[in-house]
Amino acid sequence: MNELMDRPIQFVKGVGEKRAELFHRLGVHTVRDLLHTYPARYEDWSQIVSIAEAPIGEPCCIRATALAKPQEHRIRKGLTLYKFTVSDGLSGMHITLFNTKYVAASIRAGEDYLFFGTVEQRFHRFEMSSPAIAPAQGGQQIRPIYRQTAGLNSAAVERTVKAALALFNGELEADALPEDIRRRHNLISRSDAIRAVHFPASHEALNAARKRLVFEELFVLQLGLLRLKGHNRSKTAVTIATDCSEEFKRLLPFTLTGAQSRALADCVRDMQTDRPMNRLIQGDVGSGKTAVAAGVCYSLIRNGWQAAMMAPTEILARQHYASFVKLFENTTVRVGLLVGSMTTAQKRRTVEALADGTLDLVVGTHALLSDNVHFASLGLVITDEQHRFGVGQRAALSSKGRDPHRLVMSATPIPRTLALMIYGDLDVSVLDELPPGRQPIATYAVGSDKRERVYNYIDRFLSEGRQGYIVCPLIEEDEEELPSDLMSAEEYYARLQSTVLGKYRIGLLHGRMKGAQKDEVMRAFAAHELDLLVSTTVIEVGVDVPNAVIMVLENAERFGLAQMHQLRGRVGRGQHASCCILISDGRSEETRQRLKVMTKTTDGFVIAEEDLKLRGPGDFFGNRQHGLPVLSIADLKGDLQVLHQAQEEALAVSRRDPSLSHPSLAPIRDMVARLFAAVGEDGLN
Numbered sequence: 001m002n003e004l005m006d007r008p009i010q011f012v013k014g015v016g017e018k019r020a021e022l023f024h025r026l027g028v029h030t031v032r033d034l035l036h037t038y039p040a041r042y043e044d045w046s047q048i049v050s051i052a053e054a055p056i057g058e059p060c061c062i063r064a065t066a067l068a069k070p071q072e073h074r075i076r077k078g079l080t081l082y083k084f085t086v087s088d089g090l091s092g093m094h095i096t097l098f099n100t101k102y103v104a105a106s107i108r109a110g111e112d113y114l115f116f117g118t119v120e121q122r123f124h125r126f127e128m129s130s131p132a133i134a135p136a137q138g139g140q141q142i143r144p145i146y147r148q149t150a151g152l153n154s155a156a157v158e159r160t161v162k163a164a165l166a167l168f169n170g171e172l173e174a175d176a177l178p179e180d181i182r183r184r185h186n187l188i189s190r191s192d193a194i195r196a197v198h199f200p201a202s203h204e205a206l207n208a209a210r211k212r213l214v215f216e217e218l219f220v221l222q223l224g225l226l227r228l229k230g231h232n233r234s235k236t237a238v239t240i241a242t243d244c245s246e247e248f249k250r251l252l253p254f255t256l257t258g259a260q261s262r263a264l265a266d267c268v269r270d271m272q273t274d275r276p277m278n279r280l281i282q283g284d285v286g287s288g289k290t291a292v293a294a295g296v297c298y299s300l301i302r303n304g305w306q307a308a309m310m311a312p313t314e315i316l317a318r319q320h321y322a323s324f325v326k327l328f329e330n331t332t333v334r335v336g337l338l339v340g341s342m343t344t345a346q347k348r349r350t351v352e353a354l355a356d357g358t359l360d361l362v363v364g365t366h367a368l369l370s371d372n373v374h375f376a377s378l379g380l381v382i383t384d385e386q387h388r389f390g391v392g393q394r395a396a397l398s399s400k401g402r403d404p405h406r407l408v409m410s411a412t413p414i415p416r417t418l419a420l421m422i423y424g425d426l427d428v429s430v431l432d433e434l435p436p437g438r439q440p441i442a443t444y445a446v447g448s449d450k451r452e453r454v455y456n457y458i459d460r461f462l463s464e465g466r467q468g469y470i471v472c473p474l475i476e477e478d479e480e481e482l483p484s485d486l487m488s489a490e491e492y493y494a495r496l497q498s499t500v501l502g503k504y505r506i507g508l509l510h511g512r513m514k515g516a517q518k519d520e521v522m523r524a525f526a527a528h529e530l531d532l533l534v535s536t537t538v539i540e541v542g543v544d545v546p547n548a549v550i551m552v553l554e555n556a557e558r559f560g561l562a563q564m565h566q567l568r569g570r571v572g573r574g575q576h577a578s579c580c581i582l583i584s585d586g587r588s589e590e591t592r593q594r595l596k597v598m599t600k601t602t603d604g605f606v607i608a609e610e611d612l613k614l615r616g617p618g619d620f621f622g623n624r625q626h627g628l629p630v631l632s633i634a635d636l637k638g639d640l641q642v643l644h645q646a647q648e649e650a651l652a653v654s655r656r657d658p659s660l661s662h663p664s665l666a667p668i669r670d671m672v673a674r675l676f677a678a679v680g681e682d683g684l685n
Contacts, residue, residue, distance in 0.1 A: 005032040005173055013163045022152040023160075034164050035172065037157070038197055038213070038633045039144035042206070043116050043132065046142055051091035051126050054119040061116045062128075063136055064088045070097065070104040086115065093119070093126040103133060112136035116143075142200045161198050176667035177216055181649050187212045197633070214634045214642050216671075221631075222650035223660065224672040236403035238379040240271040240303045248298040251330055252291070254435070260288050263429035264295040267407060270427065271300065271380075277405035283431030284604035285569025286438050289409045290320060292431070293382055294327045296407060301333055301360040305379025309363045310397055314339045314515060315522055316384065319544060321363040328361075338364035338373070341515055369396050382407045411566070432605070441572040441602055442579040445556070445595040452499075454552060454581055459500050461550050462531050466576060468550035470496075470534050471567055473558035492554065493534040504531040511538050537563065539570060546574025550581070557586030561594050561611035565604055 009028055010020045028034050045061045054060050064086035073081040082097040082104035095115065097104050107113070117131030132143075146157040165172075172191040181187075188196075193212035200206035245264055249256060256264070263281050270277035283289050297307040311317040321337045328335060336350045336359040347367070353359040357376035362368065378401030398404055446454065458468055472489040487495070493508045507530040509521045518538065524530050526545050533539070537559075551571045553559060559567070564582070572578035582595055597610045634643075653665070660669040 004167060005030065005035070007031050009034060009160075012160055012167070015160060019152070019156075022149060025149045026147060026152070026157075031164050031167070034161060035194055035198075036632055037146065037161075040147050041145045042200075043143040043145055044203075045114055045116055045134070046140055046202075048114075048140065051088050051093045051119070054126070056119055056121050059116065059118055061114055061140075062086075062088065062093070062119070063112060063114055063140075064093065065112050066107050066109055067092075068109050070095075070107050072101075072104070086113070091126060093128055095131065096127070096129045098130055100130075107133070114139045142203070142206065144198055165195060165198070174667050176671050177219070178653075178664065178668075181219075184649075185215060185645060187215060190216070210633065211642065213632075214639050215646055217631060217634050218639070218643050218646035219650050220668065220671045220675055222647050223654060223668065224676045226650060226654045227658070227660075227672070234276075234403050235274045236276045236405070238271070238276070238300075238305055238401070238404055239274060240268060240299055242299070242303055243268050243272070244299040244302045245295055247302075248295045251298075252327070256291065256295075257288060257431070257433040257435055259283075259431045259433040260292050260295075260435075263292045263431060266427065266429045267292070267296040268299050271296075271405050276403050277380075277407065277427075279406070279427045279429060280408045280410065281429050281431065282410050284434070285411050285566065286434060286573060287411075287431035288435050289411065289431060290323050291327070292429075293407065293409060294324055297324075297361050297380065297382075298328075298331070298333065300380045300405070303379075305377050306354070306357070306359070306375050307361045307380040307382065308368060308375070308378060308397065308400075309361070309382040309384060310368050311363065311365060311384045314341060314365055314519060317363050317365050318519075320384065324361060324363060334358065334360045336362045338362055338367045340365060340367050341519065342367075373400065375400055377401075378404050380405045380407065382409065384409045411569070439572045439574070439577050441551075441568055442577070443568065443582065443599045443602070444579065445582040445584065445599055448583055448585050451583060454583065455500050457581070458532070458550055458552065462501070462504050465547075466550070467525065467528065467530070467545060467548045468532050468552070469539060469548060469567075469570060470532065470552045470554065471539065472534065472536055473555050487554075489534055489536050496532075496534065501532060505529065506531065507533045509533060509535040509538055511536055537567065539567070544573055545570070547576075548573070549576045549578040551579075552581045552583065554583050555586075556582035556584040556595060556598075557588070557591040561597060561607050562604075564594070564598055565602075565607045568598075568602070 008020070008030055009015050009023050010017065011031060012034065015023065023029070023034070026037065028037055043059065043061075047061060048063050049055075049060050051062055051064065054062060065088075067085045067087055070082035070084040073083060075081060078099075080099055080101070082100065084095050084104075084107060086093050086095055093115075112135075114134045114136055115128060115131040116134075117128045120127045120129075144154075144158055144161075146154045146161075148154050148157065168191075170191070171189070172194055175182075175190045177187065177190070182189075187193075188208050190212065193209040196205045196209035197213060200209065245268055249261075267277060267279055267281075270279055281289050281292055293309065300307055309317075309320060311320055317339050318337065321335065324335045334353075336353055338347060338350045342350075350359065350362065351373055354362055355374045355376060367373075381398050381401070381404050383397070383406070398406060458470075461468060470492065472487060472492050489508060489510045493506065496502060496506055507521050507525055509518060513521070521530070521533070522539075525533050525548075528547060548571050551568055553564060553567060556564065568580040571580065580598075582598060584591060584595060586592075586595075593610075597607060601607060653660070653668075657665060660672070
């Protein structure tokens with residue numbers, strides 16, 4: 001059966017070369033990929049309500065008779081409406097369809113249909129716009145709704161999944177979960193789960209299918225992570241005899257917060273054992289993670305070891321380098337930099353100084369992973385924004401020492417439930433206090449009709465000598481139909497010249513610029529050679545500019561909550577009160593919820609939890625996440641209990657057979673390898 005699962009998608013009836021290319025956009029290349037592309041949500045057509053009892057403003061399903069054929073109304077070029085009236089025998093309802101001639105043509109007067117959509121009531125009249133419509137006979141079911149792409153809608157994916165399932169008689173593939181685990185947790189077979197998750201006969205069947213597939217996904221993920229993290233079980237020779245934390249604190253021109261002091265103590269205590277430290281410092285933007293990292297480095301270096309910090313971008317690496325140089329200016333700690341844009345001679349000097357022990361601390365990017373980089377005595381590896389690196393990249397830096405301590409820093413607020421999965425083997429220190437002097441950031445959400453007022457508001461700040469950002473969303477190249485008000489950063493920059501802000505020095509920053517160009521723009525902005533910066537999300541991780549006090553996010557509906565919070569954190573870093581303005585005409589309920597959360601709180605952890613609630617299953621970090629496989633079905637908020645169960649079972653299996661070498665575990669071993677191959681971890685076979 002596995003051979004059939006691995007057939008290309010064209011093997012399925014109705015999928016030709018062109019349609020296969022559309023499926024490829026969704027990451028579907030084989031029959032297996034298709035059957036593992038689970039519905040994003042469901043429409044419950046099985047619960048029929050009457051027109052009069054329909055919940056206003058909420059999706060529902062109504063069975064009614066078409067009283068007449070739809071009538072065509074041409075409104076303007078490109079917009080045609082089709083209107084008709086239906087009745088359930090007690091009440092009437094007006095239906096409006098937009099530009100769907102083929103649907104309107106299929107409606108016959110006197111026939112019964114199911115209408116799935118949102119009922120609105122205007123005065124005493126019930127209305128439904130653009131409902132999904134199906135014949136009354138056979139349409140009363142729970143319908144899967146799939147992710148779609150231009151040219152391939154959910155209904156087409158549904159038909160293809162149905163055709164793929166028809167290829168199999170009986171089991172789809174061998175059940176990978178050991179029988180004893182299935183019995184302990186009352187899990188149905190894999191084949192039954194896959195069939196039911198796509199076409200559930202009832203809510204009970206859907207729940208049983210989800211439970212099985214969620215457990216399996218988290219179980220396989222945990223096994224893979226345990227295998228990758230196995231090297232951390234060894235002992236280390238890097239031990240700290242003397243705690244120099246108090247000495248470090250006396251060097252600082254400020255006082256550490258209670259949270260910073262606790263995190264520093266946690267790290268030093270870890271490094272005083274014979275096991276490698278494996279700790280995450282998680283804190284909101286501006287919570288002082290760099291100062292904690294400096295304190296950890298200070299104790300380690302004073303005990304005769306070297307430290308290395310790897311950052312995801314040159315901009316961030318240079319910022320950390322400058323911070324460390326300043327923090328250690330009155331000490332004997334020698335700090336170096338290693339990034340791609342340095343000259344060959346500069347790189348050579350840094351590499352030589354690391355090898356002979358002249359440098360105590362190096363800050364760099366992926367350049368630190370180069371084969372010619374060697375350390376005299378590497379004792380600590382710090383990774384900033386860990387989720388931006390692959391698991392293998394992080395391990396590669398650690399391999400340049402003999403089981404060095406590992407410290408991970410993240411300003412991306414991660415919900416506790418998600419941190420349990422990602423950082424299952426890490427101890428966590430949370431910086432939940434902001435250092436004194438951090439200014440509150442007032443946040444407002446407005447429509448595009450207020451844009452001129454926003455410009456005048458920015459003008460007021462810039463005229464006082466302050467600086468600001470305007471961030472445009474990243475536009476994907478394959479997006480065919482864009483809202484008319486959605487502009488690229490380049491277009492926006494050009495238009496600003498003719499506004500009240502045109503008199504200021506405006507810079508432009510986007511991802512297609514070369515690294516040196518980006519660095520020069522950010523340097524100029526940091527030096528206040530620019531007043532206003534128009535940018536894409538490339539500034540999400542950027543330099544610290546205390547004079548920047550206003551952040552405007554255009555088309556805010558196109559940003560995730562965590563992303564908006566990260567961007568907002570670019571302001572409020574100095575002595576001046578700051579604000580963030582979200583411009584959006586988005587009317588969906590999710591957009592309204594996201595904007596509401598942003599205006600109500602600046603707590604990154606609260607925002608992260610809300611983001612997880614709104615997004616549900618899937619990849620919490622979006623396209624920026626490179627260290628972990630993408631989850632297909634697990635909802636980390638709702639499936640916390642299953643996560644704990646899967647972790648316990650994975651630990652038990654791993655203790656018995658760390659390499660999963662027993663023949664009975666071959667299917668699980670294959671699943672682990674497939675899951676992690678997507679992020680470049682092919683050493684898990």
